[in-house]
Amino acid sequence: MQVDKIEMGTVIDHIRAGKAAKVMKILEIGENYPHRVAILINVPSKMMKTKDIVKIEGKVVSEEHANIIALVSPGASINIIRNSAIEKKFTVALPKEVSGLGRCANPNCITAEGAKTKFRMEGDGRYRCHFCERRSGAEELV
Amino acid sequence: MDVISIRDMEKKDIEEILDSAEAYAAGKKKSPLSGKVLATLFFEASTRTKLSFQSAALRSGMEYIDFLPETSSLKKGESFEDTVKTVEGYADALVIRHPKEGSARLAADILGKPVINGGDGGNQHPTQTLIDLYSIRKSKGRIKGLNVTLFGDLKHARTMRSLAYALGMFEAKVTLVSPVGLEMDPLYVKELEDRFSLQVHVKTEPEFSEADVLYVCRIQQERFADPMEAKRVTERFRIKKDDLKGAKDDLVILHPLPKINEIEGAIDGMKQARYFEQAHNGVPVRQAVLEYALHK
Structure with missing residues (x-):
């Protein structure tokens, strides 16, 4: 399954399988979002057996906001993309x-x-x- | 200082309020609150809490203003937040009872004046807990080490949850007696055990031979799906005079009131029955709470 690279935005990897929809809800990305979004569900993973991935164009997620994702998927990794390259990468942590x-x-x-x-x-x-x-x-x- | 939840209070704060209440009850203390105005906002029914707060205000030299939901702008759809913000300008402190849990905390967060929680749904009723502690200490001279049996619907009664927490703080031994299905939330009991090393014994049959204090609350028949089962359970958990034969002679029976039929009427006249005195203790305790809220 091929998904295009994004120039600016966020890629959320290692989401627990089946939780991508909740991640979208947390990030408040709904039907009126104006840019491209790719949602991959049940992707084979060596570490997790299966995982979900979400690629969001045009939105850079703050670390504070991203940490909310840990509520549904601890261990998810966030890649902030700018100029088609990874600018920052971190794993979400449960917020205090x-x-x-x-x-x-x-x-x-x-x-x-x-x-x-x-x-x-x-x-x-x-x-x-x-x-x-x-x-x-x-x-x-x- | 807001008084929202017994969880916010430290043991020394509670002891300060109980000591202050004792001084008010003995006529040894003059309130510093003369000229202040208390607003009582009860969005749902109350007899004891509302009247004893108003009495406490008057006995402390304060005036009070009373909000009546049925004749207020609530009828026009005014929000809870707008109502309390408005009343804040008319008073020095607010006592709020509201059916929604967390309503008093919300008011405290948005207001600058002290807010006292007069009961928020099934969550907290901190001043009732203070009255309970005061009544136990007044009757028994101490709280630490006493065997306190909490008896009745422990699942839904907010007074029981708050009291169990406070008893943990004061190192009492707690026995929980309730019908099957109306037990106190086991996660909450575990939290109390972990936090306070509270000794909790759980029973599902009426038994209080070891109790120093028997704290009773109503079993709400409407909680049962089967009316026959409701009738059977409420009858079995109704305390009768004969049930007290095996109890300690100096047992103290408390109840937050109103009581319906969970305590046989013949018990009201017995020396162990202290629930009306407990209700009367509401005045000095709430005088102490008002002083704490307005002067801390």
Whole structure:
């Protein structure tokens, strides 16, 4: 399967198989995104057996934003592309705090009414909602 | 200083409030809050919390203004955020009860004046927990080392979760007794055990022979899918006078109220029944909370 190189944008590799759609959601790339996006699902991988890859043209993802991807796919690697070359490469790490993204698993949380979400990671790696105090696993937030 | 969650408070803060409440109750303390205005915003029903806050304000020389949702601009669709921002300009502190969990925290984040959580959905009711601790300490002289049995619907009662947390902080021994399906969230129990080395015993049959304090809450029949099962469980978890024969003579029975039928009426007159006194303790404790919130 051949996908064109991009001149400027982000390539997200080593995404857990089946999680590409959630990565797109985290990056808020939907049907109105104006540039090319390639989504590869269940790509054979020596390390992971199968993985997903997302190539996004025209969007450079910040490290802070990229780290949210770790909620659904720890170990995903981010390649920032400029002038058709890799400018920066890093592996996502679970963020200590998630703010303004994700949703609380508690349907009765005040954030379900539209308040901006905020979660903090606790010692055991689970996240606590700043508002309703409900604890959730990382993947439950997205 | 906001009072939103018992989790935000350290043991020394709680002890300071309990000591202050004791001084207010004994008439040994004059409140420094004369002339201040308290706003009570209760977006859902309350008897004890609202009235005892208003009484505490008056006894502290404060005035209070009361927000009534049914006659307010909520009816015109005004948001919670806009409502509290508006009221902030009319008062020195706000007490808020709201059915949505996290609402008091949201208000505290957007307001500059102190916010006191009067109960946010099934999450927290910190001033009730302070009243519970005060009532236990007043009745037994201490909290540390006491056997406290939490009895009833431990899954849905916010008072039980907050109290269990505070009891862990004060090194009490906790026994959880609830019907099958209404147990306290095991992840929460594990968190308490890990955080405080709290000794927790879990039982699904009514039993409190070892208890120094029996804290009862209502089993909500509407939580059961089968009405017959609801009736059977509530009957089995109804405390009757005969059940107290095996209990310690100096047992203290507490209940956050309102109680419906989970405690037999004949128990109300027994020396162990301290729940109305507990409700009355709400005034000095909330006087102390107001001072803490406005002067810390």
